[in-house]
Amino acid sequence: MSNPDALQTRAITREDKKVLSATLVGTAIEWYDFFIYAQAASLIFAPMFFAPLVDDKPGLSQLLAFVTVGISFLFRPLGAVVCGYLGDKIGRKAVLVITLILMGSATVLIGLLPSYAQIGVWAPVLLVLLRVIQGFSAGGEWGGAALMAVEHAPLNKRSWFGAFPQVGVPLGMVLATGVLLAVTLAVGREQFVEWGWRIPFLFSVVLILVGTFIRRTVEESPVFEQMQKRRKESAMPLADLLRHHRKPIVLSALTFVANNAAGYILLAFVLSYGQKSVGLSAPDVLTISTIAAAGWIVFTLLGGMLGDRIGRVRTFQLGYVLLALWAIPMWWLIDSKSHALFLLAAVGLTLPLGITYGPQAALYAELFPARVRYSGVSISYALGSILGGAFAPTIAQALMTTFNQSWTVGLYLLVLSIVSIVSVSLIKDPMGVDLNIKEVHVENLRAHPEAALRDHGVAGEPAA
Numbered sequence: 001m002s003n004p005d006a007l008q009t010r011a012i013t014r015e016d017k018k019v020l021s022a023t024l025v026g027t028a029i030e031w032y033d034f035f036i037y038a039q040a041a042s043l044i045f046a047p048m049f050f051a052p053l054v055d056d057k058p059g060l061s062q063l064l065a066f067v068t069v070g071i072s073f074l075f076r077p078l079g080a081v082v083c084g085y086l087g088d089k090i091g092r093k094a095v096l097v098i099t100l101i102l103m104g105s106a107t108v109l110i111g112l113l114p115s116y117a118q119i120g121v122w123a124p125v126l127l128v129l130l131r132v133i134q135g136f137s138a139g140g141e142w143g144g145a146a147l148m149a150v151e152h153a154p155l156n157k158r159s160w161f162g163a164f165p166q167v168g169v170p171l172g173m174v175l176a177t178g179v180l181l182a183v184t185l186a187v188g189r190e191q192f193v194e195w196g197w198r199i200p201f202l203f204s205v206v207l208i209l210v211g212t213f214i215r216r217t218v219e220e221s222p223v224f225e226q227m228q229k230r231r232k233e234s235a236m237p238l239a240d241l242l243r244h245h246r247k248p249i250v251l252s253a254l255t256f257v258a259n260n261a262a263g264y265i266l267l268a269f270v271l272s273y274g275q276k277s278v279g280l281s282a283p284d285v286l287t288i289s290t291i292a293a294a295g296w297i298v299f300t301l302l303g304g305m306l307g308d309r310i311g312r313v314r315t316f317q318l319g320y321v322l323l324a325l326w327a328i329p330m331w332w333l334i335d336s337k338s339h340a341l342f343l344l345a346a347v348g349l350t351l352p353l354g355i356t357y358g359p360q361a362a363l364y365a366e367l368f369p370a371r372v373r374y375s376g377v378s379i380s381y382a383l384g385s386i387l388g389g390a391f392a393p394t395i396a397q398a399l400m401t402t403f404n405q406s407w408t409v410g411l412y413l414l415v416l417s418i419v420s421i422v423s424v425s426l427i428k429d430p431m432g433v434d435l436n437i438k439e440v441h442v443e444n445l446r447a448h449p450e451a452a453l454r455d456h457g458v459a460g461e462p463a464a
Contacts, residue, residue, distance in 0.1 A: 012157070019152045020164045022214050023145045027168025028175060029204075029211040030100055030141045033107040034134060035176035035267060036200045039289075041065045042272035042393070043180075043282060044197045048115050049124045062272065063401075066393040068128055069268055072135025073390030076382035083140020084375030087147070095374075096144040097212055103137035104208035106130045111201025143378030146361035151435060153362075156308060159315075159431075162361030163304025169357070170296035170350075173267060177293060179203060181286040189282060241372040241379070248367040249380050254423035255363075256384030258320060258416035259356045264389035265409065266292065266349050269396040270334070273406070278337050288339070292346035299351050303358020312363040313429040319355030320421040326352060327417060328410035335406055356420075366430035373435075388416065 045068065050061040079099075087095040110130050116123040145165035153161035179200045187196040241249070271289055274280045280288075306315040326348055333345035361377075368376030392412075399408040 012154070016152060016161075019148055020161060023149045023165040024168045024171065025214050026096060026100060026211045027141070027145045027165045028171040029207040030103050030138070030145075031169045031172030032175045032179075032207060033103045033172075033204050034138055035173045036107070036180065037110065037131065037134065038069050038264065038268045038393075039176060039180055039271060039286075040197055040200075041069050042268045043275070044193060045127070047193070048197075049127050050116065062276075063394060063397050064124075066268060066397055067391070068124075068131050069264070070391040070394055071128055072131045072138070073382075073386045075132050075135035076139030076385055077379060079136035079139025079141075080143065080378035080382040081139075081375070082136075084143060084378040087140070087144050087374030087378070088372060093144075093148070093216075095140060096148065097216060099137045099141040099144065100211050101208060103134055103141065104204045104211075106133040106137070107201050107204040108208075111198040111204070139382045140378060142381050143374050146377055147365055147374055150361050150365040155432060158365070159307025159312060159359045159362040160301075160304045162365065163301050163307075163358040166300050166304070166357050166361060167297050169263075170293045170300060170354075173293040173296070174290055176200065177286045177290040181283055181290065184283055184286065192282075241368070241375050245368060245372065245376055248427075249376065249383070251423050251427050252364055252367055252377075252380040253383035253387060255316060255420050255427070256360065256381065257388035258323060258413065258420035259353060259360075260385050260388030261392040261416050262323060262349060262353050262413055263357075264392045265396055265413065266346060266353070268393040269409070270346060272393075272397075273400070274334070274342060277400075277406075278334060278342065280339065280342065284339060288343050288346055291343060292350050295347040296350040296354050296357075299354025300358045301354075303355040304362075305358070306355065307359025307362055307431075311429045311431050312359040312366075313424055313427055315359045316356050316363070316424040317421055319352045320417045320424070322355065323349075323352035324414050324417040324421070327413035328407050331406040331410045363427075363430065365435065366433045367427070370436060 042062075042065070045065040046061040050064050083095050083099060086098075110127065113126055113130070114123055142165070145168070146162060149165050150158050150162045180197075183196050183199050184192045267289070271285050274285045274288070275282055303315055303319065306318070310318075330345040330349055333341040333348075336342075364377040364380055365373060367380075395412060396409045399412060400406065
């Protein structure tokens with residue numbers, strides 16, 4: 001009898017398109033919230049919430065603003081654990097709606113937060129608290145969106161489907177930078193710094209309503225529904241994950257570090273560096289950021305397509321070789337103080353960034369069995385974010401403060417590229433595995449293949 005998953009080379013259906021739209025739009029809204037914080041941290045939050053340090057130690061105040069970006073990453077694993085457990089228990093759909101509402105609520109509250117001049121030390125304390133909530137939400141968001149897309153996908157289009165929630169990330173960046181730019185041009189730089197920066201945060205109310213409606217219209221993941229029908233799940237999927245799947249967690253997390261670091265250096269540090277060291281205006285930097293994010297979208301879709309054609313691992317390897325080659329030369333272009341070359345440097349960075357982002361959802365989903373998949377992909381993503389992007393802008397700022405040479409930031413990215421390419425090379429490409437198999441122990445499969453598959457609710461042979 002043939003494997004059901006192997007037959008999934010079907011045409012894309014109307015429900016498939018609905019899933020792709022929902023995961024893309026929902027993820028874009030979620031990351032809009034995340035990105036307006038990161039960009040506000042690079043442009044506004046140092047004088048707004050760390051005022052006592054601005055006059056005598058402006059570099060330190062900016063460093064602290066970047067630290068608040070990184071703090072939220074420390075709480076991503078908690079969000080991944082809680083949301084992953086719920087996602088493996090009650091389904092992907094419900095958790096996606098919860099994380100969207102949680103992220104949006106924290107964003108709106110940041111837009112209402114008084115400054116340091118108004119309430120003193122409570123301002124940065126409350127800012128950090130709301131940032132923690134954002135981090136918790138982001139920790140559970142990505143895994144659910146990735147699995148909704150990949151688990152609905154035909155076998156030969158998993159990487160392509162998985163690229164759509166990935167595209168939601170740079171799309172959120174386009175939306176965030178576009179709104180920030182529009183508000184800056186509408187109210188002027190002085191008014192933007194005083195009160196206009198709050199408008200993009202408050203705008204999240206509208207996005208919450210839109211995103212919640214869209215996500216509620218999508219059907220539950222078919223793999224999760226089949227999993228629920230087969231048998232009662234383990235009471236502790238997280239314990240099973242940590243007991244039996246530590247190696248794929250570590251390797252997949254390390255595979256992500258260079259990509260995540262490059263993304264946040266582009267998003268937060270390059271923006272700040274371009275304005276404060278290169279001399280570009282805030283509208284110029286935001287415009288360049290928006291164009292670069294558009295490039296990120298195109299190259300992420302390219303990465304998703306390549307993941308289905310040449311494999312997930314080879315696509316990652318290609319992307320990280322390109323990142324290693326571009327990491328240092330891009331800073332020579334940035335330091336030229338030419339608008340055109342600054343744009344070329346930013347867009348050039350999005351090429352390897354997109355190629356290594358497109359196939360990520362498919363790779364992660366195929367590394368873990370169904371019963372622990374949400375927990376597995378969420379925790380791997382969260383750990384990779386901590387090791388990669390959490391403090392990448394802070395490290396970049398520290399390198400500039402210490403050495404006053406921008407190429408040292410490129411060297412930092414080069415080292416992370418080597419770490420990620422070695423890690424992904426240690427993964428046997430799981431392309432084409434049966435996502436319906438919960439977990440088949442190799443010894444049992446070799447000795448009693450039919451019984452092993454039957455015990456896991458799968459008819460037929462494992463996919464090649």
